[in-house]
Amino acid sequence: MYTNEEMLASIKKVEAKRAENAAYEPQRMTAEQKEEILATYHPDHIESEFEVLKIGPNKGDKVPHELAALLQANSRIDPAKIDLEHPTYDVDVLVIGGGGAGSSAAIEAHNGGANVMIVTKLRIGDANTMMAEGGIQAADKPNDSPAIHYIDAYGGGHFAAKHELVYKLVTEAPDAIKWLNELGVEFDKAPDGTMITTHGGGTSRKRMHACKDYSGAEIMRTLRDEVLNRQIPVVDFTAAIEIIKDDEGKAAGAVLMNMETKEIMVARAKTVVIATGGAGRLHYQGFPTSNHYGATADGLVLAYRAGAKLLYADSLQYHPTGAAFPEQIFGALVTEKVRSLGAKLVNCDGEVFMHPLETRDVCASSIIRECKARNKGISTGDGQGVWLDTPMIELKNGEGTIEKRIPAMLRMFMEYGIDIRKEPIIVYPTLHYQNGGIDITDDGMSGVENLFVAGEAVGGIHGRNRLMGNSLLDVIVFGRNAGRSVAAKYKDVKVGKLTLDHVNSFADEMKSAGIETDVVSPKLLPDYARRAN
Amino acid sequence: MMENMVNIYLFGKKYSVPSSLTIMKAMEYSGYQLIRGCGCRNGFCGACATIYRIKGDPELKTCLACQTQVQEDMYIATLPFFPLVKQIYDINNIPTTQAVMMQLYPEIYSCVGCNACTKACTQKLNVMQYIAYAQRGDFAHCADESFDCVMCGVCSSRCPAGISHPQVAMLARRINGKYLAPKTQHLEDRVKEIHNGDFKEFLDTLMAESNDQLKERYNNRDIEK
Numbered sequence: 001m002y003t004n005e006e007m008l009a010s011i012k013k014v015e016a017k018r019a020e021n022a023a024y025e026p027q028r029m030t031a032e033q034k035e036e037i038l039a040t041y042h043p044d045h046i047e048s049e050f051e052v053l054k055i056g057p058n059k060g061d062k063v064p065h066e067l068a069a070l071l072q073a074n075s076r077i078d079p080a081k082i083d084l085e086h087p088t089y090d091v092d093v094l095v096i097g098g099g100g101a102g103s104s105a106a107i108e109a110h111n112g113g114a115n116v117m118i119v120t121k122l123r124i125g126d127a128n129t130m131m132a133e134g135g136i137q138a139a140d141k142p143n144d145s146p147a148i149h150y151i152d153a154y155g156g157g158h159f160a161a162k163h164e165l166v167y168k169l170v171t172e173a174p175d176a177i178k179w180l181n182e183l184g185v186e187f188d189k190a191p192d193g194t195m196i197t198t199h200g201g202g203t204s205r206k207r208m209h210a211c212k213d214y215s216g217a218e219i220m221r222t223l224r225d226e227v228l229n230r231q232i233p234v235v236d237f238t239a240a241i242e243i244i245k246d247d248e249g250k251a252a253g254a255v256l257m258n259m260e261t262k263e264i265m266v267a268r269a270k271t272v273v274i275a276t277g278g279a280g281r282l283h284y285q286g287f288p289t290s291n292h293y294g295a296t297a298d299g300l301v302l303a304y305r306a307g308a309k310l311l312y313a314d315s316l317q318y319h320p321t322g323a324a325f326p327e328q329i330f331g332a333l334v335t336e337k338v339r340s341l342g343a344k345l346v347n348c349d350g351e352v353f354m355h356p357l358e359t360r361d362v363c364a365s366s367i368i369r370e371c372k373a374r375n376k377g378i379s380t381g382d383g384q385g386v387w388l389d390t391p392m393i394e395l396k397n398g399e400g401t402i403e404k405r406i407p408a409m410l411r412m413f414m415e416y417g418i419d420i421r422k423e424p425i426i427v428y429p430t431l432h433y434q435n436g437g438i439d440i441t442d443d444g445m446s447g448v449e450n451l452f453v454a455g456e457a458v459g460g461i462h463g464r465n466r467l468m469g470n471s472l473l474d475v476i477v478f479g480r481n482a483g484r485s486v487a488a489k490y491k492d493v494k495v496g497k498l499t500l501d502h503v504n505s506f507a508d509e510m511k512s513a514g515i516e517t518d519v520v521s522p523k524l525l526p527d528y529a530r531r532a533n
Numbered sequence: 534m535m536e537n538m539v540n541i542y543l544f545g546k547k548y549s550v551p552s553s554l555t556i557m558k559a560m561e562y563s564g565y566q567l568i569r570g571c572g573c574r575n576g577f578c579g580a581c582a583t584i585y586r587i588k589g590d591p592e593l594k595t596c597l598a599c600q601t602q603v604q605e606d607m608y609i610a611t612l613p614f615f616p617l618v619k620q621i622y623d624i625n626n627i628p629t630t631q632a633v634m635m636q637l638y639p640e641i642y643s644c645v646g647c648n649a650c651t652k653a654c655t656q657k658l659n660v661m662q663y664i665a666y667a668q669r670g671d672f673a674h675c676a677d678e679s680f681d682c683v684m685c686g687v688c689s690s691r692c693p694a695g696i697s698h699p700q701v702a703m704l705a706r707r708i709n710g711k712y713l714a715p716k717t718q719h720l721e722d723r724v725k726e727i728h729n730g731d732f733k734e735f736l737d738t739l740m741a742e743s744n745d746q747l748k749e750r751y752n753n754r755d756i757e758k
Contacts, residue, residue, distance in 0.1 A: 031752050126572040126580060140723040143757065147735045155751030159744040167736060174723045184624055184707025186676060186714060193715035204756045214681060217577050221684065222710070225703050229621050237568065259568050292573040328555050328602055332575045407681055411656070412576060415600055528558075529566040 001417030007426075010378055013350035014387050014424055021344055022392045026355040034362050041365035041372070044315055049285050054513040056506070057309040057447065066282040067297060067313060071304050072510060073519040076241045077255055077264065079500035084244065087253065087268040087498075089235075091117045092490040094254060094269035096240040096299065099127025100216070100472065101455025102275030103223040104479025105486070106232050112487020116232055119267065121239035121259055121524055122294050125224045128277050128456060129475055131292060132216025133335035133408060134200065135208040136476070137469035138173035141197065144205040146170040153470055156202040156359045157435075157463020160312065164442040165461045169470065169477055176476040177209060185222045186211055198340040200468030202359035208469045213335050213406040216472055238265075239298070239524050242503055243272065243306040243451065246496035251306065251451035253498065259524070270493035271450045271486040274299040275479065278434040278456040281526040287431040288331025290319055298522035299457035303438045305506050308446040311459035312436030317466055320363035322430025324385030326416045331430045336360075336468040337406060338388060342396040346387040346424070347376035353386075361465045364429040371428070378426055385428035390420040433471060435462050444482035450493060454482040539605040556583055556598040556609055570613035576600045579685030582612040582655060595653045595687045615686035617697040622704070629712045631670025638701050641668055643694040650688035650698055656681050660688045660698050667701050673713055675705035
């Protein structure tokens with residue numbers, strides 16, 4: 001419910017122009033305009049927010065301060081005190097992370113006959129996959145093709161993605177949808193079976209498949225059910241805190257820690273899959289985040305200390321439409337599907353200031369410009385935002401569309417007395433996605449032999465900006481890919497003597513570089529507990 | 534500006550917290566470092582099922598801690614885990630009729646119709662109704678009615694018949710998604726075309742192009758209305 005007079009007055013202006021705005025087709029920006037707005041307003045371009053890594057495989061590269069602090073930090077363990085001779089677990093495939101990528105990898109590894117185990121620091125399904133609302137891309141309509149999808153994804157990522165990874169992403173997309181559908185995922189379909197698809201920012205064809213606005217939740221709960229049906233062991237509330245190698249330098253397991261009892265355990269494995277997701281809970285540049293509680297870049301830290309190179313770790317995605325009001329849901333995701341369905345971004349004077357379906361980085365930068373440079377934002381008390389005029393959706397598609405297509409959004413705002421069918425909402429960019437991550441080859445392997453990576457922890461699939469719907473897609477495609485790769489590989493792996501020497505070497509490297517810090521990593525969870533003193 | 538404070542009781546112990554906070558943030562404000570009972574923090578994962586009662590009101594209420602604002606005199610207990618029954622099955626080899634429910638979740642036929650599940654649902658779903666659909670083998674309606682379920686388990690905690698409602702609905706949705714919903718011909722066709730190598734040549738051309746050539750294509754691509 002809006003009670004603030006300034007907001008109410010602004011809503012009047014939005015309402016007055018709604019019909020006109022709904023019919024208006026704003027121009028898309030030219031390539032030059034996009035470059036300029038990104039360079040001026042995108043948070044990735046604020047040089048003072050970054051620093052150069054002093055040690056490790058990416059020495060000399062810049063990353064956000066918050067990530068640098070964790071990459072160049074102390075281990076949680078003293079390697080001398082870890083008994084590597086008597087592992088608690090001994091498996092073919094150790095999957096670290098219980099989200100969409102980890103679950104997909106586990107299912108495919110299991111299909112390939114491997115003895116696979118998942119460890120996850122929270123529960124299986126406590127992951128960004130669960131929270132993906134809008135949808136999943138796949139070029140499966142007659143007017144579309146994997147090549148068109150390729151151009152959208154590669155161009156949307158500013159021509160920086162790795163070709164072979166984009167190739168895999170787009171050519172295996174339809175198969176990923178088919179696989180999910182055959183597991184029982186309920187996609188939105190017309191009565192004749194045709195997928196109901198929409199645009200996302202930066203798509204040139206309507207290829208966004210959805211399950212209402214619970215797309216990720218529907219996919220995640222189905223994958224979780226399948227993992228459980230296969231009786232793949234899931235060790236929950238257990239974090240991986242270091243990768244273990246063997247004496248040939250190959251990944252051979254992980255040191256684990258029970259999150260509740262802090263007990264340390266050792267898992268020996270022929271192959272390891274890092275599927276630990278993103279980093280929103282590091283709150284880069286003080287931004288709120290749409291991410292789940294455990295998104296603290298753990299996989300990047302584990303892999304980096306083990307010697308794997310990162311790619312584009314300086315590139316983050318700020319989702320243009322985080323909830324900016326009320327404060328209880330500050331930073332929560334307002335799915336891009338709201339714009340796909342026809343809602344436009346409008347400033348405090350009721351003016352449409354951009355095409356609502358530019359790519360996310362351009363869109364976020366444009367909102368920041370509207371508020372900071374043009375002073376056309378709406379003040380929320382904590383900050384500011386712009387209107388996302390949700391009632392336009394029903395003006396365009398008819399009454400009932402919101403309840404049917406975006407029920408989660410309706411529910412989220414209704415908790416606070418805002419009926420998005422009748423009232424617009426206030427949005428501002430929120431930290432959403434880690435574009436970069438661990439560098440892999442197209443079989444999913446990192447620079448460390450037998451250390452595979454899938455999902456948001458990977459860098460290079462999306463270049464420097466990811467399109468809506470390509471992340472749910474990538475967790476499935478690259479999760480399955482990693483699962484198949486390890487299933488093909490583990491049979492030939494002979495694990496040598498286990499070692500944590502790389503942890504000692506990293507500590508030595510820190511010392512030589514003069515890095516002294518109290519920080520230990522991986523971070524595992526953000527610290528939100530208030531201390532009175 | 535002084536914030537407006539309210540008194541709440543976490544597991545019976547009194548804390549004073551700003552009235553604007555959600556229960557989850559109020560716990561953190563009170564000094565809790567959460568491990569259990571906290572997942573997505575956005576109402577999708579069901580990790581933070583919570584039971585509360587307002588002093589003087591006999592009604593026991595339920596909610597998700599991340600989606601609910603605190604109130605004065607709120608007595609709060611979280612339910613970070615509830616032992617739901619999840620039956621093991623092979624999705625490729627199960628009956629798609631009522632028989633599957635009789636086989637895997639026969640307790641749904643012991644429903645006494647008390648509707649406590651519906652009253653308890655943190656997502657305001659008509660839980661008893663979707664169980665009724667499951668009893669009849671009407672999985673399409675069960676799937677639809679249960680779609681927004683976050684599997685927090687609060688419904689089951691209130692059920693005198695011992696039904697694991699979220700798991701029943703999960704089974705119904707998978708059967709519906711896989712077997713009962715209409716098949717997608719254009720998807721089948723496209724997968725075949727890709728396996729047949731239909732797009733490979735053009736994709737190989739694209740991959741061999743310079744970024745300038747690809748920029749040209751990207752900036753001039755035709756965008757479906």
